[in-house]
Amino acid sequence: MSADGTILRSYGSKPGDKVGQLNGPGYLALVNNTDVSGRLLMLLVAEYHSSRVMLYDTQLRPLRLLVDLGHAADRVAVERPRRICVVRQSGLLLVGLAGGGGVEIHSLLVDHQ
Numbered sequence: 001m002s003a004d005g006t007i008l009r010s011y012g013s014k015p016g017d018k019v020g021q022l023n024g025p026g027y028l029a030l031v032n033n034t035d036v037s038g039r040l041l042m043l044l045v046a047e048y049h050s051s052r053v054m055l056y057d058t059q060l061r062p063l064r065l066l067v068d069l070g071h072a073a074d075r076v077a078v079e080r081p082r083r084i085c086v087v088r089q090s091g092l093l094l095v096g097l098a099g100g101g102g103v104e105i106h107s108l109l110v111d112h113q
Contacts (some may be wrong), residue, residue, distance in 0.1 A: 011060040017050045019062055024049030038075050046095070047083040053081055053095060067095055067106050
């Protein structure tokens, strides 16, 4: 959004789990990351109804699925992300789960070899 309130970019055409869709985006976090070109800003979105945390670039293009809480084969129940927190020093993503489900810890570090 610009200083005068004009929407500059938007994402999510209709609710859903596919690319181009969001389903219950309940919490956002901005992450500063640095590569050879300088400073990169990325957006993390915790989607309550899709049980996932997605990573987007500054143009709101999806980069990757970071956390999938509802589709893992070893899960008995679907978890819902309620809050997210990035610990920059360690590269960790903390995901607070709804309904007293606790906190999951995930690594944001990606091996680029």
